[in-house]
Structures are given as structure tokens and as C-alpha cells.
Amino acid sequence: MNAPRRPSRRGSLTGSIVLLTTAVAAVAVVLTGLFAWRVIRTNAENQEREQLSRQAEVLARTPPLASWILDRQERIAGADDIQLALVRPSGTVDGPAAATVEDKGRRTLLSGKTLSTTARLDGREVLVEGAPTPTGGGLVLTQPMSAVDQATDRMRGSLVLPLGLGLTGAALAGALLARRLARPLVSAARTAHRLSEGERGLTVPAEGPAEVAELAGALNTLDAALTHSEDRQREFLLSVSHEIRTPLTTVRGYAEALADEVVTGDEVPEAGRILRGEIERLERFVGDLLALARLEADDFRLDTDEVDLDALVAEAAQAWSARCSRLDVDFRVERPARPLPVITDGFRVRQLVDGLAENALRVTPAGKPLVLAVRADGPGALLEVRDGGPGLTDDDIAVAFERGALTDRYRGVRPVGSGLGLAIAHRLTTRLGGTITASGRAPEGGARFTVRLPSHPMAPYTPRTLP
Template identity: 75%
Template sequence: MTPVRRRAALAGSVVLLTTAVAAVAVLVTALFAWRTIRSTAESQERDQLSRQAEVMARTPALATLMLDRQQLIAGPNGTELALVGTTGAVQGPAAPVVGAAWRTTLLAGRDVSGTGFLDGQEVLVEGVPARTGGGLVLIRPMSSVDEAADRMRGALVLPLGLGLSGAALAGALLARRLARPLVSAARTAHRLSEGERGLRVPAEGPAEVSELATALNSLDAALAHSEQRQRDFLMSVSHEIRTPLTTVRGYAEALADKVITGDEVPEAGRILGGEIERLERFVGDLLALARLEADDFRLDTDEVDVDALVARAATVWSARCTGHDVVFRAERPGHPVRITTDGFRVRQLVDGLLENALRVTPAGRPLVLALCQEDTGARLEVRDGGPGLTEEDVAVAFERGTLTARYRGVRAVGSGLGLALAHRLATLLGGTVTVQGHGPEGGACFTVRLPADPGLSRLS
């Protein structure tokens, strides 16, 4: 048995991701700051050394005394001094650092700034011209820059660590905010799969999570509605089957018990045949609907002359309507109306709508099959002179068994599958079927629109 791989929880993944992103950000910041701090520290040391040199340059004669006193108070910091006389002579501990170029610059009245070496050690050099001529130069070991940079880097560790910890905490809070409604939605989905209904998921959290909750709530309502329709349909099916079965059983028992004999037998046989035919028709509708809803249902499309198809259908239905004293009329253009479709399925669709219409059309009333050519294809209409449909009927006309259950005992009804079959067929043919409650003849008007090319219709 293959072991089931355990998936990581969303909360843990979010925390890990946010911490990883924060860690990368902290690392990049630290690397950038690590290099920037060194130059910042050097700039600060130079600035401090330059200001100190400016103060001392105002009284060059007291500069050495001032430096010695400062180091006595604050402690030695490696700062050394060099005095450049008006003649260019240099004296003081830092004299070896001051070269000819710097002497010339100071005698010209300009500042000097740079680095040099004293006793093999790299030093910072800052010099300013004196008011009385010449200049003053201060040097400080470069190690002081490194020490200042280390102090600044050490101070950087705490805020970076706090930033990383804060990111992890923010990730945990975000994960909790995301995961809680998702877990609730997942639990609701599991309960829905187990058959519970009437569940509500709170629409909280981010917009996407809230949309998921709304979708689950809509799914719950849709499932409840669908299951209620299925129950109603099954009740309708059971009623449709039970009635002819009861009749067949009753006559079969009467024949077996010889209650029906002699001249009554042929009549009983006709009744049994009629009930069996009802059962066959009902089962046939069920099987046809199941085939239409199968994923592998195939259409055999070809160029079809719908006008000729309507003419053939009119010949058959004119005879059937005459037998029911219904006035049949066919309205067609009388010239070829060619579209690419499955002619057999179109005829099946037309026959289904005509049979449904004939069932409710009283004797002496009209039944019309009309064809009209349109720019986008063909339009077929089946209109009857029956009682028509209410607005509530129109809304549910193509739902399986709904009208049958609504009008059983009021008017002639069929298996409850005919209009559902028509709707499914029209959809598979790339067209549509709609209904008006009352058409020109007073009864219902069913309109089928078929595209000239069902392939193009599905792409559009």
C-alpha cells in the first residue's frame, strides 16, 4: 500500500514563507548596511577630525597643548598633530605623513583630506590652513574607523533580529487569519459531501476567502434545490410507473382468476397493451435523457434542409392530429433552408415538442409547426391552442417532472421528461429552446433556434 504523503498545513507554510522572506530581507539589508557602515564610520571620523583641526588651526601655537590636554581628559585616541610653517617646514609627531603636495595645498590656503601611513600603520589625514599662514594637520589611526564601524554593526543586530521576529509574528497572525476561515470552509465542504444541508460558512477574512465562503453557501443552496428536485422527480416517476403497473397487475390477476372471460378478454388485452405501451414510452424517455446527458454522446452532423425536414414531419403529424380532431398547420418558406446539424436529432426535438403540444390541445383547436430562416440559422416554432402556461410555469417548463406534477389530474400530462429532453437536445445541437406562456393560437409557443453551424456557435 502506497503511503499517503502528508501535506504541509497552510498556517505553517505561511509562517515559513513570511519568515523566509523576512530573513532574506534582513540578510540583504545586513549585507548592504555592513558595507555602508564602514564608509559612514570613516566619514564620521573624518568629519570629527576635520572640525578638531579647524579649532586648533585658529591658535596654532596652542594646538599641541590643546591636543595634549584633550587626550589627558578623554584618554589617548591615537590622534597626532603636525604643524606646517609659513616657510613650508613641518614639525610634530605626524610630520612624516605630510608630503610636499599637501604642504603646497595648505600654504595655498586650501584644506587637505586623505589617508597616509605612519610607522607602517594606515591613518586618516585631515589638514586646514592656519590664519597666520601655514597649516595644521591631524592624523588618526584607521583602526578607529574599524572600531566605530564595529560599534555601529553591533547596534544593528538588535533591530534586525526584532524585524525578523516581527515578520515571523506577523506571518503567524496572517496565517491564522487565512487558515481559520479556510478550515471552517473545508469542514463545511466535508459535511456537505456527507449529505448535510442548510450549512452556512461565515464570510470573513480576505476577499478571496470570503468569496470561497459565499460559493460554498451557494453550493449548499444549489445542492438542496437539486436534491429536492430529484426527490420530486422520483416521486413523479414512482407515480407514473405505479399507475400502469397497478392496472396491469389488476387485469393479470383478473385473467388468472378467470374473472374476465369470453368477450371481455380482447378489451382487457387492449387495456394491458396500452398500459405496457405507457411504461415502454416512459422507460424510453428515461433512457433517452440518460443518453443525452452522457459525456460520450455523439452528433452526426451534415448539411440538412430544414424545410424538407419540416415537410416530412408535417405529413406524419397532420395524420395524427386528424385522428384527435386537432387542426394541424405547417408554416414553412417552401425553399431550402440549409444548416449544418444532426437531422435525426432535429426531428426528434420537433416530434417531442409536437407530442407535448398535441397532448394539451383540445379538439377543434389548432396546432402549428412553423419554420423561419434567419441570418444566424433557422427558427422553429411549435404553437398550440391549448390552455397555455403561466409565468410560474414558464420559469420551470424544462425541469424534469415539474409541470407533470403540477398539472396531474388537471390536464393531460406525459412522463414529465419530454421538455427536459427537448432542452437537452437543443443545447447539444448548439441552439436554444424557449417558451412563451401564450402564443398567437392562445396556447404555449415553443421556439427553437438552431445555428447555421453548431461548431461556430460553440466557439462564439
């Protein structure tokens, strides 16, 4: 024997959300760090240039101070290793940083413009900033690029902490979000498992985001629907057991009487008629149950063709006129007396008409009318069965097509059948692509059932379970 397969292990939603938010934050941190890494270098260089340029402008405004520094061959600020070059009005360049002033730079300063460039001095790369002097020359200051590197390192070092805090904060936010999402989902999943195990009357708190709250609402609605459906099924089974038990009890009683020779002689034919009637009653009930089951099946077959509903109703009227006459019921037929073609299954339409007529005849008293009508309804057709019986209340109409609803309500009050006839009519009409409605008061005083059939073949039917 093969060992039972175990369900594949999957990570939790909480872990997935935390991992996802952390990964997104990590990518954001890396991209931000790479961008900032380059920008910091540029900003550090700009800051050093700006500071060096301001110093050059100050010295350029005081040529005697610049000349004194030049004569002493001193650096401006020893720690920063800033060196000076002086461009005289004649174009000569003097000072420790003279090697950084090229012809282009000298012409720029002599024309009264500032100088900002990069050069090499004593084998090192340096920043070069120059400003024109009031006497017509210019003053140039240089600073090693190592100062920019030091400033860059300081600024990049200060970037690590906020990036780390951002990554940690994203992970914490992901954990909080995951907890907020996962907790109601776990609660909903537990409720769904309990519903599958048969528990009812459960409530899922509608908390969390709108989608999660909608899921909770759907489960609560499902719980209510399952409860209602199971209650109706339980009532239906009780009704079925009652319908079957009564004729079975009668059949068993007469069978025992015949076996014990309690019924003899002239009483035997009467007992046989009673037994046959009860058996026929059982057959009708079982037949209704089978018909209802077939209508719920996915492979229920329909043979569609062009059907003349006027001719179909005329044929049905002949059969029902005779049955109504035996019960002294005034049968009437209303039809256009001209072809009324629709694309449908004629056998199933006749089955539908017979079922509604059977239901109407059961409750129609002697002397009252029963009407079978057909007429055009736009591109399709409309069938009606009306009776002169007690009719239906608004509450009756609301449950008329539920299995056994009217039978349970009126058992012992008026003649009732198996309780499946109207449920079968509803499903059969749906299979035919039409609609069926009930009205409590027809012109004849009783109930009216109206079936609207389309003129063309039906779309595929999706079975559903009625309460």
C-alpha cells in the same frame, strides 16, 4: 494484496506561511545587515574625520597654541592618540606627525586648501586632516584608524538588536497572517467534507480576505444548489415511481384476473387492449428516461449534414396532420415552400419536432389549432410549435424545461405525459447548438415553443445537470 496507499503528508498552510514570512524576513535582515555593515564603517570613518577636521580648524586659527603644543611635543588628546604636524610658510614641516605630510599635502595646505587623506605613522594607519593657518602655513592632525574600528564596532553592535527584533516581528506577523487565512480555509474545508457526506443547510462564515470570503460564498451557493437539485431529484423520483406504479398496478390486476379466470369469454380482448395500452405507456416512459440519459452522455452522437428544414417540416406535417385529424384538431403548417438549408442532424431535428408536437397535441382540445412553423432566422432557421390549448403562466415558463415540473403541477387538471418531454427537447436543442424558449400565449391562444438553430456545425457540447 497491496496495502492501501495513504495520502502523502503535507505541511499545514499555517506552518508554510510562518516559514515563508520568516524566510523572507531572514533574507531581508541578512541583506540589510550586509549593506549596513559596510555603510557603518564608512559613516564611522566620516564621523571621525569630521571631528578631527574641526579640531584642526580650531588649532589652525590659533597658531601660538599650535606652536606651544609643537614645542612641547605633546599629543592633542592622549586617549585618542591624536598627533600634530605644523607646516610653516617656508614649507618646512615640524612635529610628531610630520611623516604623514607628503609634498602633495604640503602644497595643498600652502595653497590655502584643506587636507583630508590617509597615511601610515609609526607602522599604523592613521587619518590625516589639515587646515591652512592665517599666517600662510598649515596645521595637520592625525588619528589612528583604530578609533574608526572602535566606533564601527559600537555602531555594528547596536544594529544586532533591531535586526533581531525585525526578524521576530516578521515571524509573529506571519503567524497572525497564517491564522487569519487558515482558520476560514479550515472551516471551509470541513464544510466541504460535510457536504460530501450528505449534510445540507450548512453555512460558512464569510470572513478573512476577499478571496477566502469568496470561497465561503461559493460553498454556501453550492450547498443551496445541491439542496435544490436533490429536492428536484427526490420529487422526480417520486414522480417516476408514481408514473410506473399506476400502469404496473393495472397490469398486475388484469394479469391476476386472467390467471384466476375472473376475466373470461368476450372480456378477454378488452383486457388485452387495456394491458397493451398500459405496457405501451410504460415503454414510452422508459424510452423517455433512456433518451434523457443518452442526451447527458459525453459520447452522444450527432451526424451533421446539410438538411433542408422546409422539406423536413413538410414530411413531419404529413404524419402529424393525420394524427391531428383523428382527434379533430385543426393542424396547420407554415413553411416558405423553398429550400431552407442548415448544417445539422436531420434525424435529431425531426425527433425534436415530434416531441414538441406530441406535447402540444396532448393539451389541444378538439376543434382548436396546432401549428408547425419554420422560417429563416438570419443565417440560421427558426422552428415553432404553437397550440390552442390552455397555455402557460409565467411561473410555468420558469420551470417548463425542468424534469416533471409541469407534470407534477397539472396532474389531474389537464392531460400530462411522463414529464420528460420538454426536458428532452431542451437538452436535444442544446446538443444541436441551438436555443429553445417557451411563451405562455401564442396567437392561437395556447403555448408557443420556439427553437433557433444555427446554420453551421455546433461547438463541442459540455453536458450539465439541470435541476
